[in-house]
Amino acid sequence: xxxxxxxxxxxxxxxxxxxxxxxxxxxxxxxxxxxxxxxxxxxxxxxxxxxxxxxxxxxxxxxxxxxxxxxxxxxxxxxxxxxxxxxxxxxxxxxxxxxxxxxxxxxxxxxxxxxxxxxxxxxxxxxxxxxxxxxxxxxxxxxxxxxxxxxxxxxxxxxxxxxxxxxxxxxxxxxxxxxxxxxxxxxxxxxxxxxxxxxxxxxxxxxxxxxxxxxxxxxxxxxxxxxxxxxxxxxxxxxxxxxxxxxxxxxxxxxxxxxxxxxxxxxxxxxxxxxxxxxxxxxxxxxxxxxxxxxxxxxxxxxxxxxxxxxxxxxxx
Amino acid sequence: xxxxxxxxxxxxxxxxxxxxxxxxxxxxxxxxxxxxxxxxxxxxxxxxxxxxxxxxxxxxxxxxxxxxxxxxxxxxxxxxxxxxxxxxxxxxxxxxxxxxxxxxxxxxxxxxxxxxxxxxxxxxxxxxxxxxxxxxxxxxxxxxxxxxxxxxxxxxxxxxxxxxxxxxxxxxxxxxxxxxxxxxxxxxxxxxxxxxxxxxxxxxxxxxxxxxxxxxxxxxxxxxxxxxxxxxxxxxxxxxxxxxxxxxxxxxxxxxxxxxxxxxxxxxxxxxxxxxxxxxxxxxxxxxxxxxxxxxxxxxxxxxxxxxxxxxxxxxxxxxxxxxxxxxxxxxxxxxxxxxxxxxxxxxxxxxxxxxxxxxxxxxxxxxxxxxxxxxxxxxxxxxxxxxxxxxxxxxxxxxxxxxxxxxxxxxxxxxxxxxxxxxxxxxxxxxxxxxxxxxxxxxxx
Numbered sequence: 001x002x003x004x005x006x007x008x009x010x011x012x013x014x015x016x017x018x019x020x021x022x023x024x025x026x027x028x029x030x031x032x033x034x035x036x037x038x039x040x041x042x043x044x045x046x047x048x049x050x051x052x053x054x055x056x057x058x059x060x061x062x063x064x065x066x067x068x069x070x071x072x073x074x075x076x077x078x079x080x081x082x083x084x085x086x087x088x089x090x091x092x093x094x095x096x097x098x099x100x101x102x103x104x105x106x107x108x109x110x111x112x113x114x115x116x117x118x119x120x121x122x123x124x125x126x127x128x129x130x131x132x133x134x135x136x137x138x139x140x141x142x143x144x145x146x147x148x149x150x151x152x153x154x155x156x157x158x159x160x161x162x163x164x165x166x167x168x169x170x171x172x173x174x175x176x177x178x179x180x181x182x183x184x185x186x187x188x189x190x191x192x193x194x195x196x197x198x199x200x201x202x203x204x205x206x207x208x209x210x211x212x213x214x215x216x217x218x219x220x221x222x223x224x225x226x227x228x229x230x231x232x233x234x235x236x237x238x239x240x241x242x243x244x245x246x247x248x249x250x251x252x253x254x255x256x257x258x259x260x261x262x263x264x265x266x267x268x269x270x271x272x273x274x275x276x277x278x279x280x281x282x283x284x285x286x287x288x289x290x291x292x293x294x295x296x297x298x299x300x301x302x303x304x305x306x307x308x309x310x311x312x313x314x315x316x317x
Numbered sequence: 318x319x320x321x322x323x324x325x326x327x328x329x330x331x332x333x334x335x336x337x338x339x340x341x342x343x344x345x346x347x348x349x350x351x352x353x354x355x356x357x358x359x360x361x362x363x364x365x366x367x368x369x370x371x372x373x374x375x376x377x378x379x380x381x382x383x384x385x386x387x388x389x390x391x392x393x394x395x396x397x398x399x400x401x402x403x404x405x406x407x408x409x410x411x412x413x414x415x416x417x418x419x420x421x422x423x424x425x426x427x428x429x430x431x432x433x434x435x436x437x438x439x440x441x442x443x444x445x446x447x448x449x450x451x452x453x454x455x456x457x458x459x460x461x462x463x464x465x466x467x468x469x470x471x472x473x474x475x476x477x478x479x480x481x482x483x484x485x486x487x488x489x490x491x492x493x494x495x496x497x498x499x500x501x502x503x504x505x506x507x508x509x510x511x512x513x514x515x516x517x518x519x520x521x522x523x524x525x526x527x528x529x530x531x532x533x534x535x536x537x538x539x540x541x542x543x544x545x546x547x548x549x550x551x552x553x554x555x556x557x558x559x560x561x562x563x564x565x566x567x568x569x570x571x572x573x574x575x576x577x578x579x580x581x582x583x584x585x586x587x588x589x590x591x592x593x594x595x596x597x598x599x600x601x602x603x604x605x606x607x608x609x610x611x612x613x614x615x616x617x618x619x620x621x622x623x624x625x626x627x628x629x630x631x632x633x634x635x636x637x638x639x640x641x642x643x644x645x646x647x648x649x650x651x652x653x654x655x656x657x658x659x660x661x662x663x664x665x666x667x668x669x670x671x672x673x674x675x676x677x678x679x680x681x682x683x684x685x686x687x688x689x690x691x692x693x694x695x696x697x698x699x700x701x702x703x704x705x706x707x708x709x710x711x712x713x714x715x716x717x718x719x720x721x722x723x724x725x726x727x728x729x730x731x732x733x734x735x736x737x738x739x740x741x742x743x744x745x746x747x748x749x750x751x752x753x754x755x756x757x758x759x760x761x762x763x
Contacts, residue, residue, distance in 0.1 A: 054650075160578065264737070264739070279402075282402065
């Protein structure tokens with residue numbers, strides 16, 4: 001009998017607690033719903049519609065999916081380029097950022113100068129940095145190939161060569177390594193000195209200290225760098241677009257629509273294709289399919305990395 | 318939360334999202350019931366950006382405002398088709414009333430989507446007999462499947478600019494008339510440095526150079542892009558293969574694709590004083606009629622002249638033809654002042670005196686029959702070449718498509734692969750290109 005009288009009071013208490021929790025969560029819930037939930041639902045909805053952003057959408061079933069997955073010639077190259085950049089660019093950025101961080105933490109004098117020198121490029125606006133790189137690496141007039149030529153090396157065509165365009169983009173991203181360098185420096189400086197002293201007493205060399213002291217301490221930061229790097233590179237757009245358009249030399253004027261990906265679609269990434277299909281050709285359905293494919297891949301890779309922790313974190317974590 | 322309540326909440330959320338989505342998908346609609354004699358300000362978006370050209374546009378607007386003191390025009394220049402497309406889709410008060418495009422490629426898309434208003438009712442209301450006013454080719458490229466959603470606002474024709482000094486040095490007496498002559502002259506005009514790189518190239522056919530989009534050179538063959546059912550038929554039209562074979566022949570005769578592409582990277586911007594023809598890096602160059610004015614303005618340090626582009630050897634009787642395109646103007650579907658907007662469109666496209674003055678000011682081809690015959694037209698013979706090309710019965714424009722210029726983009730992509738030697742089997746490649754164009758067109762259909 002007691003349960004019948006207590007239960008309503010308990011329920012009211014629980015409801016109040018739930019409402020309070022929801023109240024505190026509401027800013028996030030509203031933001032999540034408006035800027036993520038709604039766009040995601042809309043993207044799924046439009047992936048089954050024909051919609052040119054001017055006439056009423058009409059249901060076309062799986063036509064957009066079939067078109068993207070079997071008839072769109074640029075989907076394959078765009079996906080391949082995106083995955084190539086995810087693997088190569090992220091890996092090299094992490095290794096390079098960690099290497100520079102290690103070097104700078106070891107420097108006894110002038111560390112401030114080198115820290116600034118390596119960090120400054122990161123502050124350059126992506127478009128300006130890309131324009132500068134395309135100018136420097138111009139195969140016909142660029143100073144890099146002139147210097148290489150002076151020492152007897154026939155320089156490559158960099159952004160104008162399909163085999164060198166992606167590596168050139170990787171070079172550009174390594175030049176702006178300042179963000180990762182700072183994060184790794186903070187992690188490296190946070191490793192307790194006593195552990196290095198203990199390792200030295202145990203006879204550990206430079207590699208041993210790195211392997212058994214430094215690495216276990218910084219692995220959460222490495223995981224963070226990898227996960228954020230993967231997500232950012234999945235959205236790689238500005239530098240590839242600017243480099244491709246500038247290097248192509250094709251006039252960009254009123255009336256002309258320049259397809260991204262020069263040369264030979266080697267710099268075409270999925271985000272560029274989404275923009276081109278969705279906001280140049282106004283094929284909203286196909287653009288939504290592309291976005292969903294990218295979303296699924298990004299989620300799968302991130303989930304895999306977080307679950308397995310990429311073998312970076314100790315088992316007890 | 319119990320399962321049934323969760324289901325109800327989820328259903329309500331999904332229904333709400335669905336309503337929101339369908340609400341967002343409704344485009345704004347304009348009005349053609351405004352009184353054009355009432356005071357109003359309309360917005361005109363155009364693509365001209367060169368200071369001289371912008372001045373000519375502004376002078377035209379000043380003349381219009383003098384004729385229509387109640388209509389004020391706010392002009393915004395250097396606007397791309399991409400921006401126009403996006404703005405008209407977004408709608409709102411800042412969207413333009415009068416729109417223009419520098420290319421005819423997208424007219425099919427503008428008309429079939431309803432984004433640009435049908436102009437026939439306006440012409441009927443104001444007594445404009447379009448068939449009498451405009452040349453047929455120009456009318457054809459401003460309509461799609463019977464919908465006249467644009468009118469020509471001057472036209473462009475493409476011809477050959479050639480360096481007469483270089484011709485004299487190479488012992489060439491006249492510009493080439495056939496593709497074989499072009500190849501022969503290009504080889505003779507090509508000069509190399511001691512190190513083996515180019516000093517001057519006879520003619521660069523590479524499709525990424527400035528105005529060298531493949532459809533422009535291809536016009537010399539008079540191709541048929543689509544059959545009567547609207548299916549792509551490039552593989553079936555024998556001239557397509559001839560065109561690519563000729564282009565490859567031109568490339569190989571002058572040193573090959575890779576060497577020419579490397580040379581191309583040393584060229585300056587097309588619209589600057591570092592233009593490759595102006596700096597004499599190329600001796601012959603395909604370009605539009607506006608280039609002459611720029612060559613004079615930039616004081617070219619050599620003697621130059623113009624001629625029609627050469628034609629295929631087996632079509633010598635068509636010499637004089639060229640690729641036609643032009644700026645087109647229309648009224649935004651979302652404009653709430655469509656009658657006032659029509660007054661501006663009518664003035665810019667139909668008024669003979671205005672068309673002639675604007676054409677002379679920016680060195681474009683006038684786009685009405687009366688203006689083409691006007692004695693006030695610029696008498697410069699280098700410009701007259703382009704008037705003759707525009708009037709030539711063999712000259713062609715691109716056919717409109719509901720998918721805009723997507724098929725031209727597909728042709729461009731294919732052409733880049735051909736010129737760089739990545740298409741070993743041209744017939745197979747052309748069949749695949751046709752299939753791609755058809756798939757893209759089907760995808761864009763509602």
